Amino acid sequence: MNKVTKQNALRAHSWAGVFLSVLLFLVCLSGTIAVFHFEFERWEQPHIQEMESVTPATIEKAMDTFLTQNPQESHHLFVVFPTSDIPRLVVENDHSAYFADQEGNLIEKESVSFTEMLVDLHLYLNLPHSWGMILVSALGAILCTLIITGIVAHKRISRDAFKFRRGGNGQQSQIDLHNRFGLWASPFHMVIAITGVYFGLAMVVMAVVAQVNYGGDRQAVMDQIFTPDPILAPQVGKPEIGKAFAQMQTLAPEKTPLFLTVHEVGAPEQFIEIYAKAPNRMIYAESYRFDTQGNYVGVAGYEFGEWGKQLAWSVYRLHFGDFAGMTSKWLYFVLGIMMTMLCVSGMEIWLSKKGHPVLATRLWYSVVWGSVSALALTAITDMFYSGSLTVVFWCLMVVNTALTVAMKGLSKSVWLMISGISVLGLLVFYLIVHTTASVTIASLQLNIPMAVYVCWSLYRANTLLKRERMAPSAKAQSGSPAQQTPA
Structure with missing residues (x-):
């Protein structure tokens, strides 16, 4: 590339970074910490009893007790099963959540206010969700621009890949550190930026696709990505969640059940859905569906669906590093620190050039x-x-x-x-x-x-x-x- 192109890329890189430095820093810092959001949930209530597994009878007892104490109307019921991320049993509805012990007795109300604030800061910058996510996603797009312009503006990538000069007033070493972090971790930064853009702009893209290909029918586009609810005979009675959970050992013995959802509680279309993590797969989970009586209906088909559906269901784990246990989380934490330090060093370089x-x-x-x-x-x-x-x-x-x-x-x-x-x-x-x-x-x-x-x-x-x-x-x-x- 010629010198003019590199200079233009450098100007774009500098001014985009300067004007959005504070917002980019807060998103990167909160995201780096939020890699451990499951760990923070445990940290906030460390005295809660933890367990490795749970029985169907325990789940039934915990939910029955919860419904007795929380009779308010709710469209959903949830059971979060003990996993390696959070080895605790939680029963909840749309309004509140309670921990349960290994016998199915309710312990205390779940309270993870700090974790929720931290994740909300990363996803929405604590703004109203409807446009806060769009702003954060736009920052993801800006981050893509910063990565590309930074690489284009680099004068000697191959020669300077491992250069780190020290001494003087420290400005040169800071520039070298900024360039090394930006170059070595650029694939990771691009993945984070692109998946971040997806979270906020998916609905915008969906609206465009619906208008162009489906006559404005957004539900038709949703059905291509998220499998529609099963069509069942009208359902009545108490959902048999224990019976449904017991079948997972036969249906998917190699998978780890994450949580259970009862959809449309009390309505004729009520059904049970269990999400289970597939080993060696990047998708968030496969979904197993049951009717109210706990009879198996089928799977949603995310694990072996079309590549686009699998990709959409892999974005969460790819963005938060939740795919290889603590190994991937610590890797994402270190790379996240590098991204955060890019924001810091980039601004400090600009301040240095302006005479501090x-x-x-x-x-x-x-x-x-x-x-x-x-x-x-x-x-x-x-x-x-x-x-x-x-x-x-x-x-x-x-x-x-x-x-x-x-x-x-x-x-x-x-x-x-x-x-x-x-x-x-x-x-x-x-x-x-x-x-x-x-x-x-x-x-x-x-x-x-x-x-x-x-x-x-x-x-x-x-x-x-x-x-x-x-x-x-x-x-x-x-x-x-x-x-x-x-x-």
């Missing part, structure tokens, strides 16, 4: 490290407050911004230290609130990584603080007449 405008630089650091602090403080608040965590998080972000404007001493090192102290505070309050449950697997699988972050952030903040203190004296010495070499 004081207020803009401080505001950027308040977003980067202040958002980590805000998330930690929001999680602490959730332990004592039952209101909206979305309001809490964004109020904390506004406070961070106001403090940054008002206090000139809030540099990068200070914000990094604040983030570390905030996470440390979270661990302390977590220990106080959950006591002995703080040393269960459900707790430690997140508390240990958070403790590692505390150690790293405080050490890094202390290192940066020393550099900041040394910088003025070094500058004064270099500018002193006694130190200057005569012309």
Whole structure:
């Protein structure tokens, strides 16, 4: 490619990144953390009894007890089975959810407010879902643009693939780090960006396809992707979910049942559907269908359906790395950190080229490290407050911004230290609130990584603080007449 094309690509890359840096950073950061959303659900209530398997009788008893205590009208009933992701039994309807023990007794109400806020931040930026997802998907499209323009603008990809220069004022090493992260992980970044676009723009694409090929009938397009509900004789009576679940051992002994749904509860079209994870397949699950009496009707056909249907049902696991247990999750976490650091380093490179405008630089650091602090403080608040965590998080972000404007001493090192102290505070309050449950697997699988972050952030903040203190004296010495070499 000629020089003009590379320069144009670099300009597009720079300005797209700068104008959307805050939104891209928040989506990338929340997505990186939300890779462990199942683990966070366990972490929020670590004392709940966990189990590896459950019997049909236990499921029946748990649901019967739940319906007795929650008689309100609901279109759906759900049973979440114990799996390696969440080894707990949950029964719920459209309004509430309760955990059950191994005997089918209800334990306590499910409360995962912080996890829900975190996932909502990633998927919708905490905006109304109807257009929040469209905005986030548009950011996915922008991310695709940044990846492509970044590669096009790179002058010597093959020669510089492993170059990392150190020394000087640090700008060159930051550029090299930005380029290396962007180049090495570009396939992953593109997969995340494209699947992110799919989540929000699928309905828009569906409307266009329906208008062009099906006379505006969106349901016809939906039926091509999602198998229509089975046509059954009018159903009456209590759904026999235990009988349906018992048959899974015969129908699909190699699959792991994830959850059960009773559709259209109390209506003539009521039926039972069990979703089971297929081994060595990327699709989210295959669906097994039963009538109200628990008689097997058939499968939805996602596992061996047309390639387009299989692809659509694989997007979730591909986007969140939920396909190879903790191995794929940790891989996605590391690659997600690289994507998040691309947002950070890209903005810092731009700020460096502009001479580090004081207020803009401080505001950027308040977003980067202040958002980590805000998330930690929001999680602490959730332990004592039952209101909206979305309001809490964004109020904390506004406070961070106001403090940054008002206090000139809030540099990068200070914000990094604040983030570390905030996470440390979270661990302390977590220990106080959950006591002995703080040393269960459900707790430690997140508390240990958070403790590692505390150690790293405080050490890094202390290192940066020393550099900041040394910088003025070094500058004064270099500018002193006694130190200057005569012309």
